[in-house]
Amino acid sequence: MxxxxxxxxxxxxxxxxxxxxxxxxxxxxxxxxxxxxxxxxxxxxxxxxxxxxxxxxxxxxxxxxxxxxxxxxxxxxxxxxxxxxxxxxxxxxxxxxxxxxxxLRGEDIPLKLVDECDIVFVAGAMLLEKLDGEPCRRLLEYARQKGKFTAMDTAWDFEEIWMPKLTLRFLAWTCLCPVMKKRSV
Known part of the structure; x- marks a missing residue:
């Protein structure tokens, strides 16, 4: 900093x-x-x-x-x-x-860790080149099928292709925390 x-x-x-x-x-x-x-x-x-x-x-x-x-x-x-x-x-x-x-790839994440937790939080979405999209959707779907609460926090997508990356995940998370530009009032 x-x-x-x-x-x-x-x-x-x-x-x-x-x-x-x-x-x-x-x-x-x-x-x-x-x-x-x-x-x-x-x-x-x-x-x-x-x-x-x-x-x-x-x-x-x-x-x-x-x-x-x-x-x-x-x-x-x-x-x-x-x-x-x-x-x-x-x-x-x-x-x-x-x-x-x-x-970071989907296969790098031990499913045993998912099985042992209550909440699966995917953090930094949009920066996870090998996990964004379908691999992340599969991970979150697995977690949901196991009864886990799923959440996602996006980072700023410097490639600016937000929606194609998010679309595959819409049905697999419980909570989404998007990054928003600050707005002046």
Whole structure:
């Protein structure tokens, strides 16, 4: 996280900022950490790279009380990361590296984890290149057939093809939490 960033420096120049910090982020890890802090058991199932960022994500989740038995370390890609630029009014912009998130496949998710939980929360939809669409629909349908509450939180679709990605999932989730642009009143 970098702050304040009111504009990107002209190429070849330098601009000072007041602060930089590193945090675990993303829909899935944020939800799991928040649930664990509330005393609710949470299992995180995702892919991270076999790198320092992946180690950081796992360590921070474990420290918060999250079960990371569903986290897969991969050599396929580096851990997904974002640079969050916060301007002087507090508004955020993101520079995003898809990395390991884009390699998560339906077959990577152990159905045993689905069987053992009450809620299946697909977080970061629209960024899950190998899971978005039909594979996600199948996963959520399996969970629903097992009597699980299913929920989905979309991320910003930088490819801007929202509806084709969502259409296949409409019948498989109980709750949808879409990303909306903030509107001024």
């Amino acid at each position: 970098v702050s304040p960033v009111d504009s990107i420096p002209t190429p070849g120049t330098l601009r000072a900022v007041c602060s930089t910090s590193m945090h675990v982020g993303g829909c899935a890890s944020n939800a799991a950490i928040d649930l664990a802090k509330l005393g609710v058991p949470a299992v995180l199932c995702c892919k991270v790279g076999n790198d320092a960022f992946g180690d950081f994500v796992c360590a921070e989740c474990i420290n918060a009380g999250v079960d990371v038995s569903g986290v897969i370390k991969t050599q396929e890609a580096s851990t997904t990361s974002s640079v969050v630029c916060v301007n002087s009014s507090g508004e955020r912009s993101f520079l995003y590296t898809p990395g390991s998130t884009s390699t």
